[in-house]
Amino acid sequence: MKAIIPVAGAGTKLRPHTYTQPKAxxxxxxxxxxxxxxxxxxxxxxxxxxxxxxYLGEKIQEYVNQTYPHLxxxxxxxxxRHGTGHAIxxxxxxxxxxxxxxxxxxxxxxxxxxxxxxxxxxxxxxxxVDDPRNFGVxxxxxxxxxxxxxxxPTIPKSNMALVGLYKIKETHFLFECLHHLFTQNIxxxxxxxxxxxxxxxxxxxxxxxxxxxxxxxxxGKKETLLESNATLMKKFGGHVSENIQSENSIFIPPVSxxxxxxxxxxxxxxxxxxxxxxxxxYSTVKDSIIGSYTNLYEVVLNNSLIGSDASVKGLxxxxxxxxxxxxxxx
Numbered sequence: 262m263k264a265i266i267p268v269a270g271a272g273t274k275l276r277p278h279t280y281t282q283p284k285a286x287x288x289x290x291x292x293x294x295x296x297x298x299x300x301x302x303x304x305x306x307x308x309x310x311x312x313x314x315x316y317l318g319e320k321i322q323e324y325v326n327q328t329y330p331h332l333x334x335x336x337x338x339x340x341x342r343h344g345t346g347h348a349i350x351x352x353x354x355x356x357x358x359x360x361x362x363x364x365x366x367x368x369x370x371x372x373x374x375x376x377x378x379x380x381x382x383x384x385x386x387x388x389x390v391d392d393p394r395n396f397g398v399x400x401x402x403x404x405x406x407x408x409x410x411x412x413x414p415t416i417p418k419s420n421m422a423l424v425g426l427y428k429i430k431e432t433h434f435l436f437e438c439l440h441h442l443f444t445q446n447i448x449x450x451x452x453x454x455x456x457x458x459x460x461x462x463x464x465x466x467x468x469x470x471x472x473x474x475x476x477x478x479x480x481g482k483k484e485t486l487l488e489s490n491a492t493l494m495k496k497f498g499g500h501v502s503e504n505i506q507s508e509n510s511i512f513i514p515p516v517s518x519x520x521x522x523x524x525x526x527x528x529x530x531x532x533x534x535x536x537x538x539x540x541x542x543y544s545t546v547k548d549s550i551i552g553s554y555t556n557l558y559e560v561v562l563n564n565s566l567i568g569s570d571a572s573v574k575g576l577x578x579x580x581x582x583x584x585x586x587x588x589x590x591x
């Protein structure tokens with residue numbers, strides 16, 4: 262089985278960070294989003310990965326080659342983004358007749374990977390949501406088999422959303438249905454969508470079983486990214502590299518601090534993830550993600566997302582305050 266991970270999106274909701282950094286490489290809970298996905302699948306036995314890259318794709322390729330030299334990897338460029346269906350079609354020659362597991366590159370989910378991979382059926386990951394209109398939606402029969410999938414329906418028939426995890430056994434069937442979308446110019450919101458190809462397979466007789474994910478971590482925008490960072494750190498704990506310099510600093514766990522960091526007179530945590538070679542002095546940071554090679558000096562940060570190679574300097578103050586005084590620096 263091969264894994265396909267589409268990571269060609271521009272990540273517009275996370276700008277300005279994604280102007281210079283692919284969304285999949287943004288740090289979260291001491292790892293990157295991409296590493297959570299690759300590690301999860303590799304631990305279940307998948308050793309061959311196809312990455313669909315586009316915007317800043319050379320950074321994805323460099324990261325994968327450095328981090329996973331032991332894996333068989335392929336990189337397919339989607340220079341013009343015409344949807345997830347178009348992205349998967351680009352992998353046809355590499356996939357051949359092998360089964361595939363598709364995991365969207367901005368989706369971190371908790372589920373039993375081995376159980377899914379060992380199932381005799383093709384499978385789609387689902388989770389109940391309050392408002393399914395912004396997702397692909399699955400209609401499921403009483404035996405757990407999927408009767409229909411629809412991308413972003415105006416009037417959803419169910420509240421079971423597709424989470425971006427797909428195990429597909431009949432790949433020849435998949436590519437036939439993708440070809441059908443292209444020849445008939447079948448689009449949803451102007452794009453060739455993987456959901457439409459999957460529904461084509463189902464209507465032509467392919468059997469898809471559903472599986473529910475335990476947790477679905479949204480990494481698509483700042484607020485949900487920070488929330489996911491905190492949740493993952495509570496679950497898995499943090500990691501403080503041995504190769505750091507710390508002077509008069511306090512860590513409130515869970516925190517994750519990369520190698521080469523310098524911390525002086527700082528209070529870090531909880532729920533803080535810091536990249537490598539970052540310097541933080543005379544500062545307090547909590548519930549935040551800080552990139553690599555960044556400098557923070559005399560700042561108080563809460564619920565903040567700071568990129569790499571950034572510099573933030575606060576305003577130092579010398580105070581002599583008497584009794585019954587209230588000061589608000591805003």
